[in-house]
Amino acid sequence: MGRSTEQTASSEAKIAGSPTTFAQDLLVACKRGDATNRYRAALAEATDADLSQVREDRRTGLAFWLNCYNAGTQLLLAERPSLYESPLRFVRFFSAPAVTVGGASLPLDRIENGILRGGRSKYGLGYVPKIYVTTFERRYRLDECDPRIHFALNCGAESCPAIRAYEPDRVDEQLDVATGSYLDSTVEYDEDAGVVLVPRVFLWFRGDFGDGSEIREFLRAYDTIPDSATPKIRYRSWDWTRADGKFVE
Template identity: 45%
Template sequence: MTERSGTAGSPVEAASGAAAEPAPVDAAREFLRAVRTDGDVDAARRRLDALPPAALDALDAAEQLAFWINVYNAATGDALLDDPTRLSNRRRFFAASVVSVAGADLSLDEIEHGILRRSKWKYGLGYLPDPFPSAFVRRHRVADLDPRIHFAVNCGATACPAVFAYDPATVDEALDHAAETYLRGETVVADGTARVPRLMLWYRGDFGGRSGIRERLRRYGVIDADATPEIRYREYDWTPSLEPFRGGE
């Protein structure tokens, strides 16, 4: 998927009565809907688990992004709404299996760093690959890493981005909107310094280093087009925040 260079409007969620979509896309959105509306989460989980791997193989780039972002956010919300204390041990929480997709038990780390980040090592600042991805991850990971996913996946912390139900038809515009909203809300610019969200340090290589971070700030109007501020990183607020997983679609 080609990343757009401008800003966009608010995310557009799937309308009822839309053209038929691939079963995985609909199943992921139903999982997120069930979590956010206290629906039949168990049925949604069974549907995801029963998907044939070939159906995931058939997804195009936009469908992959929408599918895996929705699965990640739904799995996070379901786990933390059940037990918010899970976030107190982040290493264990992110490494534990939280959802089964096409017969494979997956952790949040596998979805984010294996599939959405195309097998990047979690602690490599975006520069080092994971040398030992699972066979499932190798088969279903995205072809190209889109750094805007960092403004879309929510791990349950206060500093995380908002949660939207992503739709393949509008995922490009929706990710631009998510990036702009998050960066404008979380970046502090003063005295020649831009204090950006800490996730831009953790995944600095995904964004193209400091120069890439500055370009992203310019793209979304956070700094002037000719500005070259020093980049500093804000502390991350890990306080649990469950509101993004309540209500909505």
């Protein structure tokens, strides 16, 4: 067998591990510019039994789907960049197949809104349930939406947070770090004017964060406004400039 044949056979051979590991490895391969086919194939071929921890354990599900989403974004940007540049980005890019898991071809919208956000629509400021929910989404969606996901998901825009590989046993700690870091770099509090400028995700997904008092409480928890402050909330514009490969160093 020649060297090229051996390499092909090796790359196509099944790899050992869990779906959680495959999702992490896929994301790392995207960061490094390495081949991704074997990790994508392993996720696509995962059985329902293989994915039991993703379904049954909250931390495993959070880490897994965050990694799948962020890897899917990088794959779409590299392989189908015209979808992002299209004036119809919100339909074409977010609805295009990004990654296949357990035989289900999943767009970014389905991972974020159908699974991570527990079946909520991206319209209606996050208060409205999704109208069309697939059987796969119902089986794998998280019971509750953790609002910190909005500071971990990267859809390819300049305003998006930096990407990191999430691990089930550390995902809560990692999400706190990601949230604190993003808020530190984007929130502006003007004590004299009594105004706080916050990322636009607080408006787009207000249903995930709550009303103004709950948003302020969220900001206080990450030390971005003083405990006694009750500023008016204003929202930043979103920079949709394409920004590939925005990984935490």
